[in-house]
Amino acid sequence: xxxxxxxxxxxxxxxxxxxxxxxxxxxxxxxxxxxxxxxxxxxxxxxxxxxxxxxxxxxxxxxxxxxxxxxxxxxxxxxxxxxxxxxxxxxxxxxxxxxxxxxxxxxxxxxxxxxxxxxx
Amino acid sequence: xxxxxxxxxxxxxxxxxxxxxxxxxxxxxxxxxxxxxxxxxxxxxxxxxxxxxxxxxxxxxxxxxxxxxxxxxxxxxxxxxxxxxxxxxxxxxxxxxxxxxxxxxxxxxxxxxxxxxxxxxxxxxxxxxxxxxxxxxxxxx
Amino acid sequence: xxxxxxxxxxxxxxxxxxxxxxxxxxxxxxxxxxxxxxxxxxxxxxxxxxxxxxxxxxxxxxxxxxxxxxxxxxxxxxxxxxxxxxxxxxxxxxxxxxxxxxxxxxxxxxxxxxxxxxxxxxxxxxxxxxxxxxxxxxxxxxxxxxxxxxxxxxxxxxxxxxxxxxxxxxxxxxxxxxxxxxxxxxxxxxxxxxxxxxxxxxxxxxxxxxxxxxxxxxxxxxxxxxxxxxxxxxxxxxxxxxxxxxxxxxxxxxxxxxxxxxxxxxxxxxxxxxxxxxxxxxxxxxxxxxxxxxxxxxxxxxxxxxxxxxxxxxxxxxxxxxxxxxxxxxxxxxxxxxxxxxxxxxxxxxxxxxxxxxxxxxxxxxxxxxxxxxxxxxxxxxxxxxxxxxxxxxxxxxxxxxxxxxxxxxxxxxxxxxxxxxxxxxxxxxxxxxxxxxxxxxxxxxxxxxxxxxxxxxxxxxxxxxxxxxxxxxxxxxxxxxxxxxxxxxxxxxxxxxx
Numbered sequence: 001x002x003x004x005x006x007x008x009x010x011x012x013x014x015x016x017x018x019x020x021x022x023x024x025x026x027x028x029x030x031x032x033x034x035x036x037x038x039x040x041x042x043x044x045x046x047x048x049x050x051x052x053x054x055x056x057x058x059x060x061x062x063x064x065x066x067x068x069x070x071x072x073x074x075x076x077x078x079x080x081x082x083x084x085x086x087x088x089x090x091x092x093x094x095x096x097x098x099x100x101x102x103x104x105x106x107x108x109x110x111x112x113x114x115x116x117x118x119x120x
Numbered sequence: 121x122x123x124x125x126x127x128x129x130x131x132x133x134x135x136x137x138x139x140x141x142x143x144x145x146x147x148x149x150x151x152x153x154x155x156x157x158x159x160x161x162x163x164x165x166x167x168x169x170x171x172x173x174x175x176x177x178x179x180x181x182x183x184x185x186x187x188x189x190x191x192x193x194x195x196x197x198x199x200x201x202x203x204x205x206x207x208x209x210x211x212x213x214x215x216x217x218x219x220x221x222x223x224x225x226x227x228x229x230x231x232x233x234x235x236x237x238x239x240x241x242x243x244x245x246x247x248x249x250x251x252x253x254x255x256x257x258x259x260x261x
Numbered sequence: 262x263x264x265x266x267x268x269x270x271x272x273x274x275x276x277x278x279x280x281x282x283x284x285x286x287x288x289x290x291x292x293x294x295x296x297x298x299x300x301x302x303x304x305x306x307x308x309x310x311x312x313x314x315x316x317x318x319x320x321x322x323x324x325x326x327x328x329x330x331x332x333x334x335x336x337x338x339x340x341x342x343x344x345x346x347x348x349x350x351x352x353x354x355x356x357x358x359x360x361x362x363x364x365x366x367x368x369x370x371x372x373x374x375x376x377x378x379x380x381x382x383x384x385x386x387x388x389x390x391x392x393x394x395x396x397x398x399x400x401x402x403x404x405x406x407x408x409x410x411x412x413x414x415x416x417x418x419x420x421x422x423x424x425x426x427x428x429x430x431x432x433x434x435x436x437x438x439x440x441x442x443x444x445x446x447x448x449x450x451x452x453x454x455x456x457x458x459x460x461x462x463x464x465x466x467x468x469x470x471x472x473x474x475x476x477x478x479x480x481x482x483x484x485x486x487x488x489x490x491x492x493x494x495x496x497x498x499x500x501x502x503x504x505x506x507x508x509x510x511x512x513x514x515x516x517x518x519x520x521x522x523x524x525x526x527x528x529x530x531x532x533x534x535x536x537x538x539x540x541x542x543x544x545x546x547x548x549x550x551x552x553x554x555x556x557x558x559x560x561x562x563x564x565x566x567x568x569x570x571x572x573x574x575x576x577x578x579x580x581x582x583x584x585x586x587x588x589x590x591x592x593x594x595x596x597x598x599x600x601x602x603x604x605x606x607x608x609x610x611x612x613x614x615x616x617x618x619x620x621x622x623x624x625x626x627x628x629x630x631x632x633x634x635x636x637x638x639x640x641x642x643x644x645x646x647x648x649x650x651x652x653x654x655x656x657x658x659x660x661x662x663x664x665x666x667x668x669x670x671x672x673x674x675x676x677x678x679x680x681x682x683x684x685x686x687x688x689x690x691x692x693x694x695x696x697x698x699x700x701x702x703x704x705x706x707x708x709x710x711x712x713x714x715x716x717x718x719x720x721x722x723x724x725x726x727x728x729x730x731x732x733x734x735x736x737x738x739x740x741x742x743x744x745x746x747x748x749x750x751x752x753x754x755x756x757x758x759x760x
Contacts, residue, residue: 101424193286200283213275215331
C-alpha cells in the first residue's frame, strides 16, 4: 500500500484558497457564490477526511470488524451541508432580485449605477 | 414546449421508484445508513424531476406551493413537538426514552417522528426552492 | 398551573431555544400579520421572563447545566448557563421583546402586508439563533446557531425599501459566510486535537495539550471568523451598508443583538476555551486586539462625523463602540473585561434606543438624512429628546450608561498600567460628542424645511419602546448593581479561568 502522507490537507488547502480567491477576485455575483461554495466544501472535506481511521470500516456495527471510522465529523458535516444549501439558496435569491432591479450581476456595474444615483 | 417523449415515459417509470426509495431511506434510517435529510432530498428531487419534464404548472397542480409551505412548517413542528412532548413526559428536551413506557420503545418512536419531521421539511423546502426560482420572471402573477 | 411549572421549570434552557423556533413555524401557518405579531410578542416577552428567571437561578444556585435528550456530557449536547451568558441572554431577549413593540407601525411602511407574517417568522428564527448561540455549551452548536441567526439577518436586511438593501445583504452574506466557515474550520481543528466539542471538556483537554501549532491556527481561524461577525475594525465593511439600508426595525434589532452575541462568543472562546491569560502567552494577541480596538474607536468616530445620513452615522459609531468592547477584552484584567461586558449591556440598550428614534423619524419624515432632522426638536419633541439623551449616553456623560462603561474601561487601562490608552478613551469620547452635536444642532437650531408643518409626534406604540430603552440608559447609569454586578462577577470568573 502506498503511503500518501497527509495529502488530504493539501487538497483542503488548495480548495480553500481557490474558493477564497474566486470570492475576492471575481466581480460576477454568481461566480462569487460558486467561490463561496468551493470554500465551504473545502471545510467539509477537512472534517470528513479527519473522521477517517486508517484501516477502519464504515461505522455500522457488523461481525468481524474491530476498527470503525469516526462517524461524528460526518454527522456534523450533514449540518454544514444544510447550512451551505441554505446560504446558496438565499444568495441566489438575492442575486435574482439584484438582476431584476439593476439589470446586471456584475459588481462593478452595480457600483457604477449606485454612484450615478448618489451623484444625481 | 417540445414534448420530450422518451424522458417523459422513462420518468413516469422512475419517479415512483425514486419516491419509494426515498421512503426506504427514510424508514431504514433508524437502523442503517439513511435518515430524514437524505430521504427528503431524494423525495424533493423526484418532485423536481417531474416539474422539469412536465412543466412547472403541472407540478404546482400536484404539489401546491401553499401546501408545501404548510409542510415546511409542519415538519419543524413535528421535530420540536417531539422534543417538547418529551419534556411533558417528564424527561429532558428530546429525551426519547421518556416518550413510551419502555425506554427502547420511546427511542424508536422518537427517532421515527423526528426523522419524519426532518424528511417532510427537507422535501418541501427543496421543492419550494425549485418552484420559487423556476417560477421567477416567467409569469407576473 | 403548579403542575405545569413543576414539569417545565427544569427545562427552561431548552425552551429558550425550542419555543421561538416553534413559534416561527406557527407564524408561517397562521399567515395573518397581526396574529403573527401577537405570537411573536407573547414568545419574545416570555423568553425575556425566562431569561430573567435563569439569571436569578444562576445568581442564587450557580451554573446551570442541561443535557439535551438525556445524553450525558461530554457526548451529548449540553446547554450551560453561567453568569456570562445569563447576562447576554437577558440583553438579547429583552431587546427582542422591546423592539417588537415598535415593529407593526414601522414595518407597515416598509414591508408589504402580505409578507409581514414571514417577517415575524424570520425575526423569531433570528432570535432562536441568537438565544441558542448564547445558551449552548457545545462548540459546534455555536456554529449552527450562528448560521441560523446570520441567515435570518441576511434575509431581514434584504427587506429594506431601496434596492441598496439587496446589495448590502449580499455583501453581508458573502462576508458573513466566510466568517462562519472560518469558525467552522477552527472548531474542526480543535476537535481534531482534543476529540471533544463540549466547551468545558474542550477547555480541560486544551489545557493538557498546550498551545501547539494546530491549536494556534484554530485560535487564529476562530478569531478571524468571529471578528468578521463582530465587525472588528478592518473587517467591518459589511456593517455600515447593512445597518443603513435594512428596515429601521431590523437595524435596531440587529445592531443591539448580533454583534453583542458575537462579542460573547469571542469572550467565551478567548477566556473559557483557550484561557488566553493562563495557558497561552496572551501578550501578542492582546497587543493586536488593543491596536484594533483603538483604531476602531478613532476610525469609526472620525468617519461618523462626515456622514450625511444619521443612520449611517450611527452605524459607524457602532464600529467605534465595538472598538471599546475589544479594548476592554484586550486588557485581559478584571476591570477591563468588566468594562467590555458592561459596554455590551449598555451599548445594546442605547444603540437600540437610538435606532428606534431613527425608525420614528423615518416613519414621519420618510428619510433619515441630516436635512430631515431640521427643526425636529420642535416638531417631534419627545422623539428628539430621546435622541439627545441616547446621544449623551453614547458620548459617556455622567449619570448615563455610557459613563459607567467608560469608567470601567479607564480603570482597566490604568490597572494594566497603560495610562495613554486611558487618555485615548477620553479623546475618542470627544469625537462622539462632535457627531452627536451635529444632529442636535440641526434639530434644535435650524429652521424646518418648507411643508414640514404636517409632521407630528411619532405614534405611541413606537415612542413607548424608545423611551423604555432611553429611560433604562438613565436607570442603569445610576443603578449599576445589575449590569456591573453581574458583569464584574462574570469577569472575575473568566479571569480566574473558571467556566
